[in-house]
Amino acid sequence: MRYASVALDIPTRALEGAFDYAVPPELEGDVVVGSTVLVSFSHRMAVGYVTATSDAPPDGVAPERVLPVSQVLAPAAFDEGAARVAEWMAREYACPLCEAIRPFLAPGQKVRVTRASEDAPWELQTERAGAVDARWAALTPTADDYVPARSASRQRAVIEALREGPQRVAELSATIPGASSAVAALERRGVVAVTRRRELRGRDETTLSSAAAPRPRRLTDGQLTALAAIDEARAAARGDAVLVDGVTGSGKTEVYLAAIERSLAAGGGALVLVPEISLTAQTVGRFRSRFGDEVAVLHSRLSTGERFDQWDLVRSGRARVVVGARSALFAPLSEVGLIIIDEEHESSYKQDKAPRYHAREVAARLARERGAALVLGSATPSLESLERCRAGRFRGARWSRVEMPERPAGAVLPRVTVVDMAEQFRGGGRSVFSAPLVDALRGVVERREKAVLLLNRRGFASFLMCRECGCVPECPHCSTALTYHERGHMLACHTCGRTWPVRAFPDPSTACPNCGSRYLAAYGVGTQRVEDELSALLPEGVEVIRMDADTTRAKGAHQRLLERFDAAECAVLVGTQMIAKGLDFPEVTLVGVINADTMLKLPDFRAAERTYDLLEQVAGRAGRGGRPGEVIVQTYWSTHPAMRAVAAHDRSVFLDAELAERAEASYPPFSRVSNVVVQGRSERDVRAACDALAAAVRERVGGAAGWEVLGPADCVRARVKDRVRRHVLVKCPPEAEVGNLLASCAAGLGRRAGITIAVDVDAYDLM
Structure with a gap:
């Protein structure tokens, strides 16, 4: 008799691990690791996933008392190695095992089962997937x-x-x-x-000129050094990591392509992650120009059927190179030789819903499991990766850093000018654009070149404020100021998505919701306003293209907007941070940052790091061709180390000051920070649950060195969608295993009506 360990798809921390079931002889060929099965649990039928099989019955249980697997609902979606990674994710990120397994399942697979009649077999529901x-x-x-x-x-x-x-x-x-x-x-x-x-559904082609990867005549010295280090890590087959620390435009993509060619020749495949869906068309085009139909694409903008087709290409072995967002990490690629994470510093690699994993950490674990090499690439590496490379090892794997300080073909980094907007204001400047930026834009138009303008805020204005009483309209369901969108004459909550019609001063129908005054005026700057003022500033014939969350809602919108920009003779691309990284347009000679301070003053210890990363990345969009580039950064804090580092293209100016502050306050990379959020509709119940949770964590931690429990306290976003939010922060040493501790403390509170507890290990969102 065969036996199977089954992880039940019942998302509760009260159920730990997998449960053992007997495999009937008629199902032995189908009940394998990765298959979805139907079993009896607590007098009802439940869906589960096979994580292991064995010939021996569970310890201490008579074989005849082990319940049988009732039915196989879906064939294997993952193998033993993936099952071990999922079990690690459940421990590491304090989530039920079934939530850690779900990313590995076939796209479209649901948990619910139905049947036509009592005599008919159960069928697993799917979301329009299947071949x-x-x-x-x-x-x-x-x-x-x-x-x-x-x-x-x-x-x-x-x-x-x-x-x-x-x-x-x-x-x-x-x-x-x-x-x-x-x-x-x-x-x-x-x-x-x-x-x-x-x-195959939905294989779109692109006209982007940058979506091709012609083979260079020779690699730079930095590229050759990086490639040698990757080959060494791949040959070691123990999950070693190589950080490719290359300036923007240094040719990191060519290093990835050459490394993948060698991995394919050795019989291995590759997983390639990019941080933004907007980069997918360009990246996929480059990889397909080199590897053809061996490339599969996985990201959230594909329909369920399209994702299934690409996923199935990988499972069948027809595709051995997988390109996509963080979810591509879970593709069923069995022979993995390389895992590549481009722009590894990006916070988008952190999942904000359960399982709240970080793709870099899961990739490191997967690389060790598969005997693959992990390649991290960035012009602005995360402080965590830099620290691991400095130490040389992390969790049993070797970490090394390779520098690529030069751009190919003699291209140079752009000249950066930091403009003090306070000084501009004192000199009479009232425009969104400083005088240096206006002059530079006019120069771009005269030379018929292209420019990119970054503003990390969508909408027309940040908020409306009454000049009579100072009222700023907030969302009644969330503790968030409403953003003004002039195009639709509405206020929108970018937290819950609700909108309200309103008109700003000087429209005669304007009325303050607090005092009734008509002087409810727009403050701050959004991408819509920049687009409007830019259209008024520049002559006809210059195309202005806006790229933000509002203009890219539709499927394929990212690609269409970038293709418009690519095809235009002279154009300006205005957008949020989705345009700041990875894009390669040789005709772009000017990059302008409208307001570099939007993230700098947030109550987040990573605010300065994120600002520096964003500015250095967007600056790298300029001067990637034969013509020199120019970058103009507008800020009210021109003396900040992040601004000075970007202006000098010298990371140490920022890094030395930032690391000193992090070490003093015991923040990553010198610790791990976990955020446990308790929320519910009743403020009293939320406070009681959060207090009990904090007490339980403090009791478990005791006086252990390097551990610190902060809170409980109200979250910065204290109310979201009518739910009160409080949280507890837990700091621990970098090598500590905090997931099990927090999971057991949360489970120990039991189920409380109307209360949910979200455990976020290695948190990136502390708001």
Whole structure:
């Protein structure tokens, strides 16, 4: 008798690990690791996932008392190595095992099961996924002898069409009315053979000029050094990590391509992660130009069916290079030689819903499990990665750093000018654009070049404020100031998504919700306002393209906007941080940062690091071709180390000051910080639960060195969607295993009506 360990899909911390079930002889070939099964649990049927199989019954239980697996609902989606990674994720990130397994499942697979009748088998619900087989029709050798009846005009038309070669039945039906029934009749007579071919959904091509990767005549010294280090890590086959620390435009992508070629030649595949969906078309184009149909693409903007097709290409072995956002990390690629994380410093690699994993950490664990090399690339590496490289080892793997300080073909880094906006204001400047930026934009227009303007805030203005009483309209459901959107004359909450119609001063219908004054005016700057003022400033013939969360909602919008920018003779791209990284347009000679302070003053210990990363990355969009680039950074804090470091292209100016502050306050990379958020509709119940949680954590931590419990306290966003939010911060040493401790403390509180507890290990969002 075979036995299977099954992780039940019941998301509660009260259930730990997997449960053992017997495998009936008739199911032995189907109950394998990774398969989805139906089992009996606590007198009801439950969906579960097989994480291990064995010939031995569970310890201390008579074999006849072990319940059997009732049914197999879906074939294997992952293997033993992936199951071990999922078990590690459950421990590391304090989540139920089923939540750690779900990212590995086939796209579209749901937990619910249905059946047509009591006698029918259960079926797992899916979200319009599964393979699509297109019907193709072709003539058989007997077609030459077949003479249709005089009335069978449709059959004759189908035969004539098929004499040109096999065609899809759907295409025949589009040109010949009734072709489907004619094909069926001809198939019965043996005149036409109908076969099914796998059809891939949604493979879009792009016209982006940067979506190609011509092979360079020679690699730079930095590229050769990086490639040698990656080869060494891959040969070691123990999960070693290589940090490729290269300035913007230094050719990191070419290093990835060359390393993947060597991995493929050695029989291994590659997982490649990019931080922004806006980069996918460019990156996929480059990889497909080198590796063709061996490239699969996985990201959230694909439909469920499209994701399934790409996922299935990987599972079947037809694709060995996977490119996508962080979810691509869980693709069913069995022979992994390389895991590459581009722009590894990006916070988008941290998942904000359970399981709240960080892709870099899961990739490091997966690399050790698969015997692969982990490659991290960035012009602004995270402080955590730099510290691990300085130490040389982390969690049993070797970490090394390779510098790439030069751009290929003699290209140089752009000249950076930091403009003090307070000084501009004292000199009479009232525009969104400083005088140096206006002059630079006019120069771009005269030379018929291109520019990129960054403002990390969408909407027309940050907020409306009454000049009479100082009231700033807030969302009644969230503790968030509402953002003004002039195009739709509305206030929007960017937390819950609700909107309210309103008009700002000087419209006569304006009214303050607090005092009724009509002097409710717009303050701050958003991307809509920059777009409008830019259109008024520049002459006709200069295309202004805005790229933010509002203009990229539709599927494929990222790609279409970038293609417009690429095709324009002279254009300005205005956008949020999605335009700040990875994009490669040689015609861009000017980058302007409208307000560099939007993140700098947030109550977050990573605020300065994120500001420096963003500015250095967006500055790197300029001067990537043969013409020199210029960067103008507008700020009210021109003396901040982040501003001075960007101006000098000298990371140490920022890094030395930042590391000193982090060490003094015991923040990462010198510790781990976890954020446990308690929320509910009743403030009293939330306070009681959060107090009990903090007490339980303090009791477990005791006086252990390097541990610190802060709070409980109200979150910065103290109310979201009518739910009160309080939190507890827990600091611990970098090597400490904090997940199990926090999970057990949260489980120890038991279930409390209306209260939810979210444990975020290695938190990036402290708001």
